[in-house]
Amino acid sequence: MAAMKRIYLDNAATTPMDPEVLKAMLPFLRDAFGNPSSIHSFGQETRAFVEEARDKISTLIGARSEEIVFTGGGTEADNFAIKGAAFANEGKGDHIITTSIEHHAVMESCKFLESRGFRITYLPVGIDGLVDPQDVKKAITDETILISVMHANNEVGTIEPLAEIGKIAREEGIYFHTDAVQTVGHIPVNVDELGIDLLAMSAHKLCGPKGVGALYIRKGTKLIPFIHGGEQERRRRAGTENVPAIVGFGKAAEIAQREMDSVAKHLIRLRGKLLQGMMERIEHIHLNGHPTQRLPNNVNVSIEFVEGESMLLNLDLEGIAASTGSACSSSSLEPSYVLLAMGFPQELAHGSLRFSMGRETTEEDIDRVLEVLPRIIAKLRAMSPMLKSIR
DSSP: OOOOOOEEOBTTTOOOOOHHHHHHHGGGGTTSOOOTTOSSHHHHHHHHHHHHHHHHHHHHHTOOGGGEEEESSHHHHHHHHHHHHHHHSTTTOOEEEEETTOOHHHHHHHHHHHHTTOEEEEEOOOTTSOOOHHHHHHHOOTTEEEEEOOSBOTTTOBBOOHHHHHHHHHHHTOEEEEEOTTTBTTBOOOHHHHTOSEEEEEGGGTTSOSSOEEEEEOTTOOOOOSSOSSOHHHHTSOSOOOHHHHHHHHHHHHHHHHHHHHHHHHHHHHHHHHHHHHHHHOSSEEEOSOSSSBOTTEEEEEETTSOHHHHHHHHHHTTEEOBSSOGGGTTOOSOOHHHHHTTOOHHHHHTEEEEEOOTTOOHHHHHHHHHHHHHHHHHHHHTOHHHHTTO
């Protein structure tokens, strides 16, 4: 019997490494091993490639290379931005504005700052996951030192109105941070057009290696480093640079720049096919997030009278990998805090399913999901006490 093809539709959690990225990294895993801080030829050889990667990443977001600081990932970049800005500017004020649907890296950083005496405003969002820029404006006080709004939500895919919020932040003289882990390399990102001062990104979300990210820091932004040691990264982030991963990140950024438009068109077509197919084949199903202002690869739905975990397990038995929400909370049986913050009842939040496609996803993969999923839903609903209780 032929082996069942495995289908990966959880690209919001991580992406497969591009072969070009792996090829670019290989020399730095063995032969080009010099420390970039060393002044001899071994070190200067690797330094040149680190700076080349920095150039490629800065180009991807419309920044200058010296404004890019490498980190250990998106979570570190978010922590660096929020804590660094808070402690660098606490003489000016102690108030931070964010939203109720941010990634855990932002939410937990804000909670930590609350425990240190900072005041955090968690803004509500609409049923489509959008934050209202006017709510941001109304929340600003004389003590506000930072606004943090993610570019696109990692669960429901809604793209936030950053340009409008950035304009407000600029007019008020307040630093503006965004978690752009889900958007950099997938949709156009330009820090000047969006009015961004601090932007977090991660290589493994755009077919690069895990364990490396970057923080864009606009020139002149006051930020206190929270990793202390050597003078690497212009004294912004101590520690010997992870050269193979940084080179891989640079190559991934280069590929994303080259292929972004064509990949986005491919994903939007597959997104439409999957959503339409599910709506036609499954009753009591709801699209979560904004219907059009969303990531090209994201389809997040709530399916009534079934639980997300049961759907995931059954899909996995069929060789299909999806998610119920954020990878950081996938081991939790709690309903999605994002959907709850958007105003969903517990039952619908429990029945959410996220498909996030990638450049390797095919029409046949979508056909397979549309063949398998309705059958799984029918089986689970037949056993569902939720459905029996309303009959």
